[in-house]
Amino acid sequence: MEEYPMRILVVDDERAIRRYLRASLLTRGFEILEAGSAGEALQSLTNDRPDLVILDLGLPDMDGVEVVRRVREWSKIPIIILSVRDREDDKVAALDAGADDYLTKPFGMRELLARIRVAARHAHRTAQEPVFELGDLRIDLARREVTRAGERIALTPTEYDLLRVMVQNAGKVLTHNQILRQVWGAAYEEEAHLLRVNISNLRKKIEPDPDRPRFILTEPGVGYRFQDRQEV
Incomplete structure (x- = not known):
């Protein structure tokens, strides 16, 4: 073609x-x-x-x-x-x-x-591509299954929804308000502390070193970005 x-x-x-x-x-x-x-x-x-x-x-x-x-x-x-x-x-x-x-x-x-x-x-990137892999992290959106180095990671429903939103927008900067709206709803747009706590918990579960994150990157003063698997 x-x-x-x-x-x-x-x-x-x-x-x-x-x-x-x-x-x-x-x-x-x-x-x-x-x-x-x-x-x-x-x-x-x-x-x-x-x-x-x-x-x-x-x-x-x-x-x-x-x-x-x-x-x-x-x-x-x-x-x-x-x-x-x-x-x-x-x-x-x-x-x-x-x-x-x-x-x-x-x-x-x-x-x-x-x-x-x-x-x-x-x-x-389309909805027909439900599996996202970056390094040893594997996220199967169709099965709602997350593994790292073959070991399954147990996430709460909120943590999974947060990860899903970020993965579906990998490589794109998401503001705090955008994430809060998509995961918790419009009524939570001012609850930045809620997002920070859940990002911290999610990093502890999926990052090899939560203090030096490879996957969930902070955009200071703006929001977060999930590392694109082919990002240059």
């Missing part, structure tokens, strides 16, 4: 940034679409059906976070934020809205390419 190049929509009101990204990504074999505003981006998403979006937050007609919210009402397309805003609050807001990753300007092309690869892998 013929493979088509990944189609990336670059959304930025700075023509120089769009030109740089177009030149850099075209040479890597990607197909590039451009938009200079939120309106153009939403129209392109509908008409051109890109595979991934690189989105600036400072757009002239709509804040990028609102763009993410609108897109997430109907699409799961990977969205990587590329912005000069480097405050934790901005990162949390974008990720909570549904962005898959957040990279600040100035940025390195190698790092951006790595983020693109991770986001693309996550997008192509």
Whole structure:
């Protein structure tokens, strides 16, 4: 079956940034679409059906976070934020809205390419792939079974649900609120201590060294990320 190049929509009101990204990504074999505003981006998403979006937050007609919210009402397309805003609050807001990753300007092309690869892998991981393996850790989502080095690990229902959510989003940063909503419900969004306790308990059970975690990684001030099995 013929493979088509990944189609990336670059959304930025700075023509120089769009030109740089177009030149850099075209040479890597990607197909590039451009938009200079939120309106153009939403129209392109509908008409051109890109595979991934690189989105600036400072757009002239709509804040990028609102763009993410609108897109997430109907699409799961990977969205990587590329912005000069480097405050934790901005990162949390974008990720909570549904962005898959957040990279600040100035940025390195190698790092951006790595983020693109991770986001693309996550997008192509389907429900028909119920077994996740990383090192000697094996998680069978269909059987709700977790083993390490062949030894079964006993998890509480909450610990399992927490692990499942993180594994299904492996390689993606999840904010505290996102995890709390998905595992405990919207009423628990402010219960960060509940999440910390359960993350600590889960690490004690699945990590070879809980004090130096390999699987459940902390994103300071933002949330957590489960290590992608092919992460570069």
